Amino acid sequence: MKPLLAFSMAFALSGVLGLSSASASDCPGDANWDGRVDIDDVFTVLAGWGSCDGCPEDIDNNGFVDIDDVFLVLADWGCEVNQGPKTSLSGFVTNLWTGMPIEGASVWVGEVELITNDTGFYTGDFDPGQYDLLFEAEYFNSYEDSIILFPGVPAEMDVALEPTAAVIVNTDIIGDAVPGGTVEVTAEVIILDGSTIEGFLWSQWYGTPAEILNADTDTATLNLGGTGDYKAELFHVLAEPPIGGESHAGLQNRFEVVGIYPFAVEEAGLLMLEVQVTTTSGVYHGDLDVETHLPWSTTVGVRNVPTNVPVLLHGKDQASYDWALTPPDGSSAVLDDAAGQNPEFTPDTWGLYQLTVTDIDAATTVEIDVYAGEWLGIIVGQDADGLPIADPSCVSCHEIFDADKFTPWSQTGHAHIFSVNLDTSTHYGPNCFSCHTVGFNTSAENGGFDDTCGYDEFLEAGLLNNPGDNWTTMLDLFPELARKANIQCENCHGPQDEAHTLPGGARVSLASEGCAICHGEPLRHARFQQWQLSGHGNYELAIDESQSGTCSKCHTVNGFLAWMPALLGEGDVGDPVEVTWTEDEAHPQTCVTCHDPHAIGTSTGKPNDAAMRISGHTPPLLSGFTAYGVGRGAICMTCHNSRRGLRNDSNFDDIYGTSEAARAPHGPTQTDLLMGENAYLVPVGFRANHSFLTDTCTNCHMEVTDPPEDLSYNLGGTNHEFSASTDICSECHGGGFEGEAIQAGVEDTLEILLVAIEDALIAYIGEQTGLGNIIDLNGEAQIMDVADVLAVEFTESHGRQAMAVTFTDNTTYGPYRMSDIDILDANYQLLGQFYDFADPVLIKSGWNYLLVHSDGSFGIHSATFTYQILTASISALNGGAAPMGVPAWLDDWKIPDWKWENRRR
Numbered sequence: 073m074k075p076l077l078a079f080s081m082a083f084a085l086s087g088v089l090g091l092s093s094a095s096a097s098d099c100p101g102d103a104n105w106d107g108r109v110d111i112d113d114v115f116t117v118l119a120g121w122g123s124c125d126g127c128p129e130d131i132d133n134n135g136f137v138d139i140d141d142v143f144l145v146l147a148d149w150g151c152e153v154n155q156g157p158k159t160s161l162s163g164f165v166t167n168l169w170t171g172m173p174i175e176g177a178s179v180w181v182g183e184v185e186l187i188t189n190d191t192g193f194y195t196g197d198f199d200p201g202q203y204d205l206l207f208e209a210e211y212f213n214s215y216e217d218s219i220i221l222f223p224g225v226p227a228e229m230d231v232a233l234e235p236t237a238a239v240i241v242n243t244d245i246i247g248d249a250v251p252g253g254t255v256e257v258t259a260e261v262i263i264l265d266g267s268t269i270e271g272f273l274w275s276q277w278y279g280t281p282a283e284i285l286n287a288d289t290d291t292a293t294l295n296l297g298g299t300g301d302y303k304a305e306l307f308h309v310l311a312e313p314p315i316g317g318e319s320h321a322g323l324q325n326r327f328e329v330v331g332i333y334p335f336a337v338e339e340a341g342l343l344m345l346e347v348q349v350t351t352t353s354g355v356y357h358g359d360l361d362v363e364t365h366l367p368w369s370t371t372v373g374v375r376n377v378p379t380n381v382p383v384l385l386h387g388k389d390q391a392s393y394d395w396a397l398t399p400p401d402g403s404s405a406v407l408d409d410a411a412g413q414n415p416e417f418t419p420d421t422w423g424l425y426q427l428t429v430t431d432i433d434a435a436t437t438v439e440i441d442v443y444a445g446e447w448l449g450i451i452v453g454q455d456a457d458g459l460p461i462a463d464p465s466c467v468s469c470h471e472i473f474d475a476d477k478f479t480p481w482s483q484t485g486h487a488h489i490f491s492v493n494l495d496t497s498t499h500y501g502p503n504c505f506s507c508h509t510v511g512f513n514t515s516a517e518n519g520g521f522d523d524t525c526g527y528d529e530f531l532e533a534g535l536l537n538n539p540g541d542n543w544t545t546m547l548d549l550f551p552e553l554a555r556k557a558n559i560q561c562e563n564c565h566g567p568q569d570e571a572h573t574l575p576g577g578a579r580v581s582l583a584s585e586g587c588a589i590c591h592g593e594p595l596r597h598a599r600f601q602q603w604q605l606s607g608h609g610n611y612e613l614a615i616d617e618s619q620s621g622t623c624s625k626c627h628t629v630n631g632f633l634a635w636m637p638a639l640l641g642e643g644d645v646g647d648p649v650e651v652t653w654t655e656d657e658a659h660p661q662t663c664v665t666c667h668d669p670h671a672i673g674t675s676t677g678k679p680n681d682a683a684m685r686i687s688g689h690t691p692p693l694l695s696g697f698t699a700y701g702v703g704r705g706a707i708c709m710t711c712h713n714s715r716r717g718l719r720n721d722s723n724f725d726d727i728y729g730t731s732e733a734a735r736a737p738h739g740p741t742q743t744d745l746l747m748g749e750n751a752y753l754v755p756v757g758f759r760a761n762h763s764f765l766t767d768t769c770t771n772c773h774m775e776v777t778d779p780p781e782d783l784s785y786n787l788g789g790t791n792h793e794f795s796a797s798t799d800i801c802s803e804c805h806g807g808g809f810e811g812e813a814i815q816a817g818v819e820d821t822l823e824i825l826l827v828a829i830e831d832a833l834i835a836y837i838g839e840q841t842g843l844g845n846i847i848d849l850n851g852e853a854q855i856m857d858v859a860d861v862l863a864v865e866f867t868e869s870h871g872r873q874a875m876a877v878t879f880t881d882n883t884t885y886g887p888y889r890m891s892d893i894d895i896l897d898a899n900y901q902l903l904g905q906f907y908d909f910a911d912p913v914l915i916k917s918g919w920n921y922l923l924v925h926s927d928g929s930f931g932i933h934s935a936t937f938t939y940q941i942l943t944a945s946i947s948a949l950n951g952g953a954a955p956m957g958v959p960a961w962l963d964d965w966k967i968p969d970w971k972w973e974n975r976r977r
Contacts, residue, residue: 101148103129103141105222106201109148116202117141128220159221161229162195164188165207168232170266177209177233207231211240211262235264241349241358249341249364251299259290259347259358267353279343280305280364294362296343300409302366306332306340307386307414314339315601316782321584321609323386326656327429327438330384330414331373331585333592333600341366369513370506372586375442375578376566379419380516383442387413390432398426419444422569443574445567446519447511449556453547460487460558466568477561477670485674486559491543494557498537507590510556510563518567521557526550559590564669582629584609584662591663598783600663602792605780608661618658621648626711628658629665639691639710646694666707679775680790686710690743697749705768712769713743714926719750719919724912733907733915734890736868739926742769745934751923752916753944760934772796776803798932811932818924818931821942825921828949829866832914833875837861845903846896849877853885854896866918873907873918917945 103113105128120129120137129137131144165177165188173192178185182203186194200223207215212233221227240262247255261269274287280302283295310323310330323330341364349356369381377383387393395415397407400423407427409415419425419442427440453461459482467478481487490508493500502522505512511520521527530550535542547554562568564586565579584600585592592600603609617627624631625648634649667673671683686707690699696718699709714737727733737750744750746768748758765771770790777800778784779791798811837847838858847855855861855877865876867887875893876886893906907915920941924930931938 098153099148099151100131101145101151102153103131103145104202105220107153107199109145109151112202113145114142117145128222157224158197159200159223160195160197160226161203161219161221162193162226163229163231164192165194165209166192166230166232167212167264168234169238169264171232172266174209174212174233177207177212180204180206180208205229207233209233211236211264238265238353239263239267239349239351239356241347241356243345243347243358243360245360245362249296249343249362251296251302251364251366253296255294255296255362257292257294257345257347257360257362259349261290261349261351261356263351265353267351270350270352272350273348274345275348276343276345279362280340282343282362284345292347294343294345296362296364299367302340302364303368303384303409303414303416306336306366306368309336309339313601313604315604316780317605319604319609320612321604321660322611324611324615324656325388327387327431327440328385328656329373329375329377329440329442330371330386331581331583331588332368332371332384333585333588334370335588335592335594335598335601337366337368337370338363367515369515370589372564372566372581372589373583374564374566374581374586375440375576376574377419377442377444378511378513378516378520378567379421379444379446379518381513381518382416382418383425384414384416385427385440387429388431388433389413392432393429395427395429400424422446441576441578443566443578445569447521447523447556447562448519448568449510449562450560450568451555451557452551454544459483460491463555466561480672481561481670483672483674484670486563486669488674489559490557491546494535494542494546496539498539501536502531507593508557508559510560511567521553524553524556526553582633582659582662582664584659587663587669594783596785597789598779599789599792601783602779603663605783606792606794608665608794610660614658614660615655618653618655619651621651624651624658625649626661628653628660629662630658632661632665632711636685639686641691645691682790693743694738695744695750697747699743699747699763702763702769703767704770708769709743709746712740714738714741714750714923716750719752720756721752721916724752724916728912728915729904729908731891731905734872734905735919736871736873736922737919737926738871739922740928741923741926742929742933744923745927745929745937748934748937751920751937751941753913753920753948754937754940758937760937762933772800776800796932801932814932814935815930818935818938818942821939821946822921822925822930825917825942825946825949826866828946829914829917829921830864830875832911832917832949833864833866834858834861836910836914837864840895840909844898846898846900847906848894848896849885850888850892852888853877853879853883866921868922873915873922913945913948917949920945 099109101109101113103116106112117129117137120127122137123135124130124137125135127137129141131141161181165174165179166172167174173188173190175188175190175192177188177192179188179194181196181198184196186196188194198221200221202218202220205217205219212235215231215233219227219229242260242262244258245255246258247253249255257274259272272288272290274284274292276282276284280297282297285293285295307323313319313322343362343364345360345362347358347360349358367382368384371377371381385395393411393413395407395410397405397417399405400421403419403421403423405417405420405425407415407417417425422445425442425444427442429438431438450463450466451460452463455461462478470477493504493508505521509521511518512522513520514522517523530546530553533549535546584603588600591597594601614628617623618630625635626632630653631649637643638645638647666684668683668685673681673683675681684704684707687704688701688706690702690706690709692698693709693713694715695713699706702709716735716737737744746760746763748760749756762768767775773794773796774790774792777791777795777797778787779789780793781787798815801811802809837855840847841855841858849855860879861877862880862882863878865887867874867876869887869889872889872891874887874889876884878884890906895903895906895909897903924938924941927933
C-alpha cells in the first residue's frame with residue numbers, strides 16, 4: 073500500500089517572483105533555489121516542461137516552462153548568492169495501520185538525518201533548495217520523496233509508513249548455555265497492527281531435550297540436558313550427519329578413538345526453540361537458536377593425542393561393555409562411563425594409556441593403546457625462497473629412516489596458510505588459529521600455539537590485520553610462537569614430543585575425519601560434508617569388499633594405497649594386493665586416496681593446483697588400454713572403467729564359447745565411453761570431445777559444477793560431492809543446449825535396445841527348446857517349452873550378464889548369471905552354458921547395453937559414441953538392417969571452435 077502523505081507548504085506561489093530575497097532578485101536563473109545557477113537548474117526546467125501556473129521552473133512567469141526559461145538559466149550561469157534565511161522542515165511520522173506515532177524513525181533530508189521523538193515529530197532547518205527525502209524506521213517499509221524549500225518559507229511533510237508485518241517477535245537468551253546449566257529465553261513482541269497480546273507458548277523442536285519452565289510467559293527458564301545427554305547427541309550427529317542428503321560416511325560400528333570435527337560439535341550443542349505468540353489478530357512465531365558450549369574439542373581420530381583434551385571412544389553395538397583404563401605412572405586420569413558404548417578420559421600427563429574392552433560377538437579382548445604428549449612445532453626459519461625451514465633434529469631422522477616429507481610439505485598450502493594470511497589479510501585472528509596453527513585450544517594447556525611464550529605479546533604487536541612483511545618479523549621477535557605456526561606434521565599426526573615414534577600406526581589414520589577438523593567447517597570449508605554425500609564415502613560397500621585383494625583396490629583407501637606402487641610402474645596392475653587390514657580397519661575412498669597430504673600444491677580454490685596421486689596419463693587400465701593426456705581425471709579413470717580387458721569385435725572370438733562370454737562390464741564405465749573403447753559392433757579408439765577437456769572428469773564434476781550451496785561459502789571451492797550438473801552444459805555448448813534432451817533420448821534408445829535383447833533371448837530359448845533341449849536355470853527351474861515363458865528380464869548379476877525368467881503361471885526365477893544357466897539335451901546331459909550357442913550379436917548387444925547403462929551419464933560423456941553403440945546393437949538384433957545412425961541434431965550441439973582453446977591435444 074502506498075504511504076498516506078499530508079504535505080503543505082506555507083507560501084504563496086503567485087508571489088514567488090516578487091520575493092525580496094537575494095536568491096530571487098540576484099539570480100533569477102536559480103530554478104531549484106539552491107543558491108547557484110548550474111546544470112541542475114537546466115534539469116529542473118526540463119523536468120517542469122509545459123504549461124504551469126506560478127511554478128518555480130517558469131522563470132519568466134509567463135505560464136509556460138519552455139526554451140525561454142532555459143535561456144534565462146544559461147544567461148545567469150555560475151551566479152551564486154547568499155540564500156538568505158534557512159527554511160524549517162518538520163512533520164510527523166506515523167504507523168499507516170494504526171495512526172500511532174513512530175519514535176526513533178530516521179528522516180534523511182539529503183545527507184542530514186533527523187530522528188523522530190516519542191510523538192513521531194521531526195524538525196530541522198535547511199538552506200533553500202531541492203532535497204531528496206528518505207523516511208526509514210525499523211519494522212516499516214521505507215518511503216522516498218523530494219521537496220523544494222524556499223527561503224524563509226516553513227515546510228511541513230507528514231508521512232505514514234506501512235509496517236512490514238502485523239506483529240514482530242524477537243527472541244534472545246540470557247546466560248551461558250552449558251550442559252546441565254540454566255538459561256532464560258525471552259520474547260519481545262512488537263505490535264504494529266494495534267492488537268493486544270493474549271498468550272505465549274515456548275516449545276523445542278530440535279536438539280538435546282531441555283526442560284522448559286514458565287513456557288506460557290514472555291520469559292521462560294530453560295534447564296539444559298546433562299553432559300551425557302549431549303554426548304549421546306554428539307554421537308548421533310557423528311553417526312547420522314544432518315547434511316541435507318543420505319550419507320554412508322558417518323561413525324562406524326567398530327572399536328576406535330573418535331575423530332571429532334567442528335560441525336559435529338556445533339550441531340550437537342544446537343537447540344532450536346520456537347515461541348508462539350497469540351494476539352487478538354492472530355498467532356505469530358519467533359525462533360531462537362541456543363548454542364550450547366560442549367566440553368569436547370576437535371580431534372583427528374589418531375591414537376596419538378594431546379594432554380588435557382578429552383578423548384572419546386566408541387564401541388561396537390552390543391549388550392554391555394567393560395571398558396578399562398590403565399594410565400601411565402603419575403597420571404590420575406579416570407575413565408568416565410566405562411560401562412557405556414562411548415566412554416571418555418582426559419590424559420593429564422605424557423605416556424601410554426592402555427584401554428581394553430570385550431568384543432562380545434568375537435569373544436575377544438580389544439586393546440587400544442593411546443599415547444598422550446604435548447605440542448612441539450618444527451618451523452625454525454625460512455629459506456631464501458620464503459619456504460619454511462624444519463627443525464634439523466626432525467629432518468635428520470626422516471631423511472635417513474624415511475622418505476623426505478619436509479621438502480614437498482614446505483611447498484604446500486598447509487605450510488603457508490598462517491604466514492600468508494599474517495602478511496596479507498585484514499580480517500585474520502584467533503578465530504582462524506585453531507586450523508592454521510599447532511595445538512591451538514584455549515580450553516587446554518598442553519604447549520599449543522596459545523600456550524607458547526609470547527602469544528599475548530604477539531596479539532598486541534600490531535602484526536595482525538596490518539599487511540606487510542609480518543611473518544619475517546614474527547620469526548625474529550616471536551621464534552617460539554612461529555615454531556608452531558602454519559599446518560604442520562602434528563596437526564594430522566598428533567603431538568610430536570620425545571615419544572613420537574609409536575608402534576601400530578598410532579599416528580596415522582586413513583579416515584577423512586582427520587581432514588574434517590579444518591575442511592569440515594560449514595559453511596566455509598565443507599568439503600568433508602560434500603564427500604560424505606558422495607559415493608566415495610560409502611563405508612558399507614567398502615567393508616563388503618575390503619577383504620578382497622582385487623576389489624579392495626578400488627573400493628577402499630587401504631587397497632588403493634597398497635595398489636599405488638603397481639599403478640606407478642612397480643608391478644602388474646592386474647595383480648591382487650596383499651590384504652593386511654581387517655574389516656574394522658577398512659575405509660572407503662577418503663581424502664588421502666586422491667591427495668597425498670605431503671605433496672606439493674598450494675591452492676584448492678578455482679582454479680587450483682592441488683596435487684593428485686595420479687595425473688596426466690593413467691596407468692595401464694584393467695579395461696585394457698591407457699588414457700593419455702587426461703590431466704587430473706587420470707586418477708578417476710584408474711577405477712572408473714570396465715575392468716574386463718579389451719572387449720571389441722577384433723578379440724571377441726577369443727572369448728566366444730567360454731565363460732568369459734557372459735561377462736558384463738564392471739561399472740562404472742565412464743572412461744570407456746570417454747575414450748571410445750570396449751564396445752562391439754562399432755569402430756573403437758575414437759575419443760570423445762569431452763576427453764580433450766583440461767582435467768577431463770574433474771573439469772565438469774568438480775570445477776564447473778558448483779558444490780552444494782549449503783555446504784560451501786558463496787559456492788566457493790571445488791565440488792567434492794562429485795555429481796556434475798547438466799545445467800553447466802550450455803557454458804560450452806551454447807544457450808540452446810539442454811543436457812536433459814540427450815539423456816532422455818539415450819534412455820529411450822536404451823529401452824528399445826533392452827526390449828530387442830529380451831526378444832532375442834526368448835527367440836534363443838525357443839530355438840533351443842525347439843531342438844528338444846532343456847534350459848536349466850541354475851538347478852532351480854527348467855524350461856522345456858518356450859510357450860511356458862511369459863517374459864524374460866535382461867540384467868547383470870555379480871559381474872555377468874544375467875536374466876530372470878517369468879513363467880506363464882506368474883512365478884519368477886532369477887536373475888541368474890548366463891554362466892549359471894546350462895543347456896541340457898533330452899537325456900539331461902550337459903551340452904554347454906547358455907551363451908555357448910547364442911548368436912554373437914546377442915552377446916555383444918548385451919555387453920553394449922550394460923556398458924552404456926553403467927556409464928550413468930546417458931550420453932553426456934560421449935553422445936556420438938553412445939548413440940553409435942545403441943543404434944548398431946538395435947539394428948544388428950533386428951536382422952542386420954542398416955544402423956539407425958547418430959541423430960542429426962547432435963551436429964548442432966558440438967562445441968564451438970572458440971571453446972576448444974583449453975583442450976588437451
